[in-house]
Amino acid sequence: MNPFKILSIGFNASKKEIIQASARAMREKKYSGLKLAQAQKMLLDPVSRAVQEFLYCFDAAPFKNRLSLKRPGGLNRTDIATLTRLTIFDEEI
Amino acid sequence: MKKRKKTVEDVLARAEKLFQRGTFPLAKKEFEKAQKKLKREDIADKIEICRREAGRLKAKELIKQARKAEKRSDLNKALSCFEQAVLNSDEEWIIKKIGQLKVQLGNRNALFAAREAEAAANYEKAAALYARADQAGETGNLLLKKAKCLVRAEKYTEAVTTYKVLSLADSGDRYDYGLALAKTGHIRACLDVWDGIDTADVMFAEQIRTVRRCLAADLYDRFEKKGNPVVIYHDAHYLLNSADPGLNENQIRLLKDLLEYCKYECINELWETESFDKIADLLEPAPTNMMPHLLTLYAKIWFNLATNDGKHLNTLIPFWLTAVYSRQIATKFGIDTATREKVREKLLEVLENLIKKQSDNENGQQALIYLKIENKLIRELSHLADERKDRTHLVCTPLYALRSGQSDDIIDLIREKRAFFMDTRQYLETGAYYSAAGPCLYLIKSHEYEKAIDILEALPPEIRSDEFFDYAAKLVYFEFSMDCIVNDESRFMRYFKTVPALFEMVPAYEEQFIAKAIAVEDWSTLKAYEEALFYIHKHRPSKAIRKTLSLVMTQRAMALYNEGQLGRKAMQALTNKALQLYPENEMARGALKSTMIYLETQEMDQAFRRHKLSKAGRIARQTEFPEVQDQYFDYVESIFEDLQKTDFSQDEKLLILNEVYASAKTVDWKHPVVGKMRMLLDLDSERKYE
Known part of the structure; x- marks a missing residue:
């Protein structure tokens, strides 16, 4: 049971957002009241929330932040134009 | 006789005859002769019929000839025959056939023309002609020729379209297709096609490197234009895993970052859909x-x-x-x-x-x-x-x-x-799990002994010098041996040789082994333990092992005896041996004692049966077991009582009594039954005296 998914909230959601999300989910009636209460409880308790975050949250930022997206020099797509047809394979025919 | 001149009626009659026979060309000639003179309408009609029918026959003959020519692939003659035939026939199929033959002839000419155009390096024209010839169903893979000409004519888009539907087995075709793909911007597809070409040609290798560099540039172009990260990831992965990506170190380093970035973009998307696999x-x-x-x-x-x-x-x-x-x-x-x-x-x-x-x-x-x-x-x-x-x-x-x-x-x-660490065992065990033999210890814990042994023995010898590895290996061998013992497998001794050293390292294992040995009851398992203990005793003698070996030997001897597989004397020999190993072995002592009592009692019983009273007395006198003496006096007492009841004469009774008394008093003259006998004998003496 992924409480973030049940309440449709991000893993950075504040207490206020969790409560608001619970109320909204109650109105939507997509999940049972018991499930929503459990999800809310899981996220309001700091120990339980840390466990849920460990289980269900993925943040790509730390992975991406350390990477360089600088375009390397010396690479030009137009180099294709320099290709001339080789005749080495014609001899095989 | 002068030949009669034919009249016009004769000519007409002959014409009619020929007409009736269906010989229309001759009939026509005769009718025409008659018509010159008669000028009749009906004759004119018949001439017309004859003309038409003669044409029909001619057309039939021409069609026959045309078909034969077509079979010989002489399309020109076939066409000519059909064209002549159509003048005398109004059948539609001949007209269609003429059309088809004209196309076929045109196409055949196209193939020749294509070859000529190709030879003259007019590739674009050659390509068009090959396509035309192909449509005519000419033999040979003309589409491949067309595609090749298109590449030579630098008409790459059309070449790609043509190649796309063809199966390419030839390196030359694959090369041209790849080139066309590259030239039309399908860089990755070009590399996929070129990767299948097996050649060491230097110029081709350089072209591949160029295309790979272009792919790297293309990846950045796509990334900057927010292209699909999944595709970029796969293309970058392909490029970086190529034998020679044609990139320098810096380009590779940065491309690896791009690859990683796209990978996490993909993961992000997959996480949302919970596609964890x-x-x-x-x-x-x-x-x-x-x-x-x-x-x-x-x-x-x-x-x-x-x-x-x-x-x-x-x-x-x-x-x-x-x-x-x-x-x-x-x-x-x-x-x-x-x-x-x-x-x-x-x-x-x-x-x-x-x-x-x-x-x-x-x-x-x-x-x-x-x-x-x-x-x-x-x-x-x-x-x-x-x-x-x-x-x-x-x-x-x-x-x-x-x-x-x-x-x-x-x-x-x-x-x-x-x-x-608390003790050596904890220290060695912790290190052992982190050693190269660690995985074997996991297997031991899940009772996968054979697998553990296989992995252990497959490890290279150079990693075996470590103390933790050594401990792990000994432990694996020990546990495997123990498992073999429990499962009654004789091969346990094969791996038991390192066990004394393990006991030396961690005596707790010795204690564990001893506890298990003592708890065993069935004699076949005891036999294995006895063998194992004997080996340990030989290589690492200790009081505990000696004691356990002694106990196990006794236990096994008793188990065998109880199952009737061992005689008293053999048991006595075994227990004696066990006692020699460990004289404080109370169990052995007890077993030996009861055996001795049994044996002496048996001997005494036999002596009594054979009336060897002095021998019985000697056994009772010499025994160290009070139980044997008690048994002796039980016998004596029963003889004494039985004697009273017999109908022997008094003298006979006294004779036997004297004999029994003589033997019994040497055993214990204070014993009550001896006293009774003495009293009876004294009374008899007094009676005789009186």
Whole structure:
């Protein structure tokens, strides 16, 4: 049971957002009241929330932040134009 | 006689005759002769009929000739015949046939023309002519020729369209197709086609490198234009895994970053759809060194995979435990140590519950054993590393250490912190799990002895010098031997040779072995234990082993005796041997005593039966067992009582009584039955005297 998914909230959601999300989910009636209460409880308790975050949250930022997206020099797509047809394979025919 | 001149009637009659026979050309001639004179309308009609019918016959003949010519592929003659035939026939199919033949002839001419155009390097024209010839169903793969001409004419888009539907087996065709693809911007597709060409040509290799560099540039172009990260990832992965990507070190380094970036973009998308198996594919193979957030990701992914399939549990455990015990990861659990500790315990509980849910199957049962081992060891290592803050990164489970290549550093830490361990066993065992033989110990715990032995023996000799490895190997051999003993397998002695050394290292194993040996009851297992104990006694004699060997020997002798497989004397010999090993062996002593009593009693019984009273007396006198004397006097008493009841004469009775008394008094003259006999004998003497 992924409480973030049940309440449709991000893993950075504040207490206020969790409560608001619970109320909204109650109105939507997509999940049972018991499930929503459990999800809310899981996220309001700091120990339980840390466990849920460990289980269900993925943040790509730390992975991406350390990477360089600088375009390397010396690479030009137009180099294709320099290709001339080789005749080495014609001899095989 | 003068020949009569034919009249016009004769001519007409002959014409009619020929007409009736269907010989229309001759009939026509005769009718025409007659018409010159008669000028009749009916004759004119018949001439017309004859003309038409003659034409029809001619057309029939021409069609026959045309068909023969077509069969010979002489299309020109066939066409000519059909064209003549159509003048005398109004059949539509002949007209159609003429059309078809004209096209065929045109196409045939096209193939010749194409060859000529190709030879004259007019490739565009040649391509068009080949296409035309192909449509005519000419033999030979003319579309391939067309495509090749299109490439030569630098009409790449059309060439790609043509090649796309063809099956290419020839290197030349593949090369041209690849070139056309590259020239039309399908760079990756070009490389896919070219990768199948087996040639060492230098110029071709250089072209591949050029295209690969263009692909790298293309990847950046697509990335900048927010192209599909999945496709970019796969193309970058392909490029970086090529034997010669044609890139310099810096370009490779930066491209690797792009690859990683796109990979995490993909993971992000896959995470939303909970496609954990696809994420796992992207994450394999796991890098040896993992940053904390990557380790956490592996733990999460394999947790989700293991939730649905127990086969992932054993992969999950090392990731999960190492992540959960990581100091760096724990900082996200909470701001204070107490909260972090609570979260850790909760996460351990989550893992344990997941495994327990699957404990009804083999995966779950094995995972539970592995969890117990790994958790104990990482907890220990965590405490150990606490004393050296700079080594907290070494806190990982043995299986994780094995895949991350940290085992040696951890072993150094264990060795350095030997004083931390309660005893040698704990020290050696911890190190052993982190040694190269560690995986064998896991297998031993899950009772996979054969597999453990196989893995152990397959390990290269150069890694066997370590004390922890040595301990692990001895432990594996010991446990395997114990399993063989329990399962009554005779091959246990093969691996038992290192056991005395293991007992020397960790005497607790000796105690464990002794406890098991003593608890055994069936004689076949006792025999194996006896053999094993004998071996240990020979190589590492100790009081405990001697005592146990003595006990096991006695126990086995008794078990065999009780099952009727051993006689009294053999048992006496065995128990004597056991007592020699360990004179304080009370059980052996007891067994020996009862055997001796039995044997002496038996001998005494025989002596009585044969009326050898003095021999019986001697046995009773010389015995060290009061039980034998008691038995002797029981016999004497019964003889004494029986004698009273017999109808022997008084003299006969006294004679026997005297004999019994003489023997019995030498055994114990104070015994009551001896007293009784003496009294009776005295009374008799007095009576005689009176």
